[in-house]
Amino acid sequence: MAEATTHDGETIQVEVHGSGPTVLLPVDPQPVEGERAEEMRKWGMDPALGRTFIEGLSDAFQVVVFDYQGHVMNHPKPGTLTPDNVARDLLAVADAAGPSGSPTTGTRGWRSAGSSSPSAPTASPRWSWAGSRRTRGRTRRCSR
Template sequence: MVPARFAPYPPEEAETMRRWGADPDLGPNLVNGLARSHRVIVADYESHRMAHPAPDTLTPRNVTADLLAIADAADAGSFAYYGYSWLALCGLQLAIRTDRLWALVMGGFPPLDGPYESMLAVTRAAHSMSTQSADVVPSPTADVEPGDWDSVPVQTNKAQTRQFVTLYEALQDFDDSAAEVQPGLPRLAFAGSDDLIDYGPAWGNVHVKIGEPLTTHKQELIDSGWDVHVLPGLDHIGAMRSSVVLPLLTDWLRKVG
């Protein structure tokens, strides 16, 4: 299961993504590449939640129910799951709640010492901005500097931002060091070594550390059954590009599946 967008982006939006260093062809490239050796279930869960926000009910348990419903609709009794960033943490929540996974891949979010507290602060700031600028039409950003997260405009509404506050609030008591997945589940975690997202005053001067905890706990994770890849020189956007992820997934799935 790949919860990614398969439909092409509009040309202007795709060009903006490229200026940010992102890969607008990520979904199609992953799906088409993985489909050479596996049946792929693709569902754009993030876009679904933006179109149909769940401001008070986007909890880990409900996310798991959503993902299992997608698998059911695809008639997949067991399946592997790959998610990046917040969709990676959804994969971990899925893995501790079901025995239907035969493999789990988490990209751009560490399975141990995850930034749940800092992401709650970021989502609360985004929600506050969305309530203040509900009637403001954002203008396109002409000059884009890849990695300048502080300049990212909030272009989501109150319900859309509130659902992520709800998710991270529900995860504040989650102890990822005690998370138990089914014994023997093949699992891979990866992130860029430079995956550190710094937000400025408008966002509460929050630092979201992703690459650092994966590096710090690499051996501990390996000892507990994870395969771990820290990708040198890559940040959050760079490590999610299809040119990086597809070879990593293909090689790993060949080994475990």
């Protein structure tokens, strides 16, 4: 398991599964269990959503999984959670995952890093954003 350092100096665990083009997936890879899982099922939610994504995508993609929402909730610093810093965090995760393939950033309810702010970083030592071109909903394609 790899680690990435986020904009605030905290570390986030990064899991890498499969091979092929890289997909950055900001979901919790650990299924929810017990009463909380039962409550989620009552509302039509999958308590193992992260694991389901990993299993469904890892045969065709290198899936880079990191619990960004859990990380932000466990290390709250709302004054620093800007589009620029979210972009930096995603780039740090991509760098920690290694140089396999070109990443596709999948998002859940928030814009892809680099798309919501004109001042967002446009390059890192390893990755550069391909621009604001949309490909399939909320997905952005990146290039090296």
